[in-house]
Amino acid sequence: MWRFVILAVLLLIVYFMVRSAVRGFLARKTQGGTIGAAEMVQDPVCGMYVTKEGSFFLQRGDQLHFFCSETCRASYEKKLA
Ligand SMILES: [Zn+2]
DSSP states (O other): OHHHHHHHHHHHHHHHHHHHHHHHHHHHHTOTTOOOTTOEEEOTTTOOEEESTTSEEEEETTEEEEESSHHHHHHHHHHHO
16 A cells, blocks of 8 residues: 555656756747747637747737737727727
């Protein structure tokens, strides 16, 4: 019985170590203002998550808004007007 508990604890420790290592790697990758290919942003219209790469965007001042489709971008523009 104790073996299972120890094994579970060990697995948990390994899991957290791997997770923090992956996070550190991803944080380093997105440093310096470059847009990561897998960075997810929320569409303010429908709430869907889209990647910055290959999604529809709208520049407003110094802010960029990302959308899942042309339809969402158009309705967001309409809302602003
Ligand atoms: Zn959308």
